[in-house]
Amino acid sequence: MEEECFWSIILIGDSNVGKTCVVHRFKTGQYNEKQQNTIGVDFTVRSMDIDGKRVKIQVWDTAGQERFRTITQSYYRSAHGAILAYDLTRKSTFESIPHWIHEIEKYGAANLVMMLIGNKSDSLDKRQVLFEDACTLAEKHGLLAVLETSAKEAQNIEEVFTLMAKELIRTQEAVKDKFAPEFCTDSSKLCCWF
Numbered sequence: 457m458e459e460e461c462f463w464s465i466i467l468i469g470d471s472n473v474g475k476t477c478v479v480h481r482f483k484t485g486q487y488n489e490k491q492q493n494t495i496g497v498d499f500t501v502r503s504m505d506i507d508g509k510r511v512k513i514q515v516w517d518t519a520g521q522e523r524f525r526t527i528t529q530s531y532y533r534s535a536h537g538a539i540l541a542y543d544l545t546r547k548s549t550f551e552s553i554p555h556w557i558h559e560i561e562k563y564g565a566a567n568l569v570m571m572l573i574g575n576k577s578d579s580l581d582k583r584q585v586l587f588e589d590a591c592t593l594a595e596k597h598g599l600l601a602v603l604e605t606s607a608k609e610a611q612n613i614e615e616v617f618t619l620m621a622k623e624l625i626r627t628q629e630a631v632k633d634k635f636a637p638e639f640c641t642d643s644s645k646l647c648c649w650f
């Protein structure tokens with residue numbers, strides 16, 4: 457296995473869309489119908505093997521509640537990727553996505569990779585957001601991808617993080633090609649040498 461690389465991914469979106477459950481499923485493989493809302497930001501770390509490379513993913517699970525906005529904004533700058541989450545059974549959470557994109561554009565790094573997830577795909581009978589509408593929005597804003605997920609039924613959770621990690625590796629290699637060999641010689645966060 458090649459050298460370990462470290463990426464920070466921030467998870468944002470309205471309260472109760474299921475961000476914590478998605479992260480918990482990713483970390484433990486379990487579904488925990490949790491009761492409490494996130495306060496500020498929670499950290500989770502997991503290693504993944506991507507195409508023969510060892511990748512360490514740190515996920516920052518942020519509070520969706522408005523009152524924590526200033527705390528969560530302070531984490532945007534050092535994230536390499538952002539997963540924007542809505543609840544596909546609650547349209548208002550999808551309508552908030554342009555606001556979350558704006559936040560990332562305002563406070564995040566310029567080359568940050570963004571993707572969209574519509575969580576709770578186990579409840580399609582209550583669907584309020586069409587997948588096509590999510591794709592249109594994602595294309596308009598130049599997001600990497602849209603995936604419908606279910607933390608409850610473990611649908612597409614692994615795929616979300618794998619896709620994000622692959623894109624981060626790809627963009628890093630593009631940067632490396634541009635600036636190698638001097639550019640990637642220290643242990644700065646943006647940089648990891650395979």
Ligand SMILES: Nc1nc2c(ncn2[C@@H]2O[C@H](COP(=O)(O)OP(=O)(O)OP(=O)(O)O)[C@@H](O)[C@H]2O)c(=O)[nH]1
Binds near residue numbers: 469470474490575576
């Ligand atoms: N049906 C269904 N319910 C889910 C799923 N994921 C989460 N939930 C439920 O949605 C509710 C909110 O989940 P959380 O993970 O706490 O939501 P959050 O986005 O982290 O909320 P904040 O911490 O306030 O930002 C809980 O009652 C979960 O059980 C899912 O995939 N399917």
